[in-house]
Amino acid sequence: MIGTARCWLNAALLTAGIALAQTTTLAGSDWEVIKVSGHDYLTIENISRFYGLPAGVVVAGGEKIRFETVKNPLEFVSGSREAMINGARSWLCFPLIEQDGKYLVSRTDLAKTIEPLVRPHRVAKVGNVQTVVLDPGHGGYDKGQVSRYGYEKDFALDVGRKLRPLLQAKGLRVIMTREGDYFVSLEVRAKIANAARNSIFVSIHFNATNDDPNATGFEIFSFTPRGAPSTSDTALTSSSYSMQPGSEVDAQSMALSACIYHSLIGHIPEYDRGIKRARFAVLRLTKVPAVLIEGGFLTERGECKLIANKDWRGKLAAAIGVGIENYRTLGVRKQPPMRITGHWA
Numbered sequence: 001m002i003g004t005a006r007c008w009l010n011a012a013l014l015t016a017g018i019a020l021a022q023t024t025t026l027a028g029s030d031w032e033v034i035k036v037s038g039h040d041y042l043t044i045e046n047i048s049r050f051y052g053l054p055a056g057v058v059v060a061g062g063e064k065i066r067f068e069t070v071k072n073p074l075e076f077v078s079g080s081r082e083a084m085i086n087g088a089r090s091w092l093c094f095p096l097i098e099q100d101g102k103y104l105v106s107r108t109d110l111a112k113t114i115e116p117l118v119r120p121h122r123v124a125k126v127g128n129v130q131t132v133v134l135d136p137g138h139g140g141y142d143k144g145q146v147s148r149y150g151y152e153k154d155f156a157l158d159v160g161r162k163l164r165p166l167l168q169a170k171g172l173r174v175i176m177t178r179e180g181d182y183f184v185s186l187e188v189r190a191k192i193a194n195a196a197r198n199s200i201f202v203s204i205h206f207n208a209t210n211d212d213p214n215a216t217g218f219e220i221f222s223f224t225p226r227g228a229p230s231t232s233d234t235a236l237t238s239s240s241y242s243m244q245p246g247s248e249v250d251a252q253s254m255a256l257s258a259c260i261y262h263s264l265i266g267h268i269p270e271y272d273r274g275i276k277r278a279r280f281a282v283l284r285l286t287k288v289p290a291v292l293i294e295g296g297f298l299t300e301r302g303e304c305k306l307i308a309n310k311d312w313r314g315k316l317a318a319a320i321g322v323g324i325e326n327y328r329t330l331g332v333r334k335q336p337p338m339r340i341t342g343h344w345a
């Protein structure tokens with residue numbers, strides 16, 4: 001899965017809102033909804049004021065102004081879906097639009113992207129996890145990506161095997177959708193997750209592309225909200241509107257994405273490609289919080305070498321484990337997790 005890389009740093013950041021209020025409820029009176037072509041939007045000033053976070057818009061062609069004193073502002077790119085939200089590189093469902101000198105974010109993104117990223121601890125039923133269903137991608141005749149150093153299916157299984165005891169040591173029950181080198185259908189993988197009480201589903205893959213041999217970095221997917229296009233799509237299709245098992249828990253899945261994402265950027269120095277959305281079968285069919293991690297590119301020589309290194313895979317497994325633990329903590333402490341590092345440091 002490849003996103004469009006945008007040059008974030010060679011652009012101007014315009015201060016579009018400053019922290020004014022610490023509002024804690026999503027009361028209707030706090031929001032001024034603006035209709036554009038029948039869709040609901042909100043200004044970034046409104047969002048900034050609501051969350052008490054400074055917000056900015058990157059406009060192509062200028063000089064970047066940074067928020068030196070603020071750790072995790074909201075940053076958007078004019079005309080783009082790329083954003084930085086609470087320290088996470090995130091892909092909005094809909095691009096930021098400009099109207100009458102104001103920058104507008106879709107209501108879908110406010111509810112489904114910004115809210116679970118800024119206040120993951122407030123997502124309903126978040127962190128309620130006793131069982132982790134680990135899903136090493138591919139298996140058997142389905143090798144996944146074939147690289148010069150080995151198969152994706154083997155690397156994914158090894159990460160799962162390394163992660164299992166780490167989670168068990170934290171008191172979590174672990175179920176693997178496959179324990180060895182055999183084929184398991186996507187439907188069966190989702191069924192295993194759905195049959196386990198208070199479970200979350202974590203699918204482990206490695207990436208590949210024919211378009212850019214230099215593409216590197218990890219990305220994390222959760223299920224695309226109903227009525228929105230996936231990150232790799234620019235338009236809506238008929239399937240974008242249907243309710244799926246994964247739709248019920250898309251906010252929890254987003255919070256899980258964020259927890260694992262922050263742990264990965266804290267522990268693994270490779271470039272991050274951000275938090276994305278997709279309608280992959282394992283995300284669509286699971287009715288429990290679910291994410292799919294692409295742990296780097298097997299098509300890039302240096303990254304492929306890393307992935308083929310068992311110590312590096314151990315590090316990846318440990319980072320995913322910390323992210324899962326942070327997700328569980330959200331439900332216990334009802335406060336945002338500790339951050340290990342930030343992009344702007």
Ligand SMILES: [Zn+2]
Nearest residue numbers: 137144205206
């Ligand atoms: Zn794969």
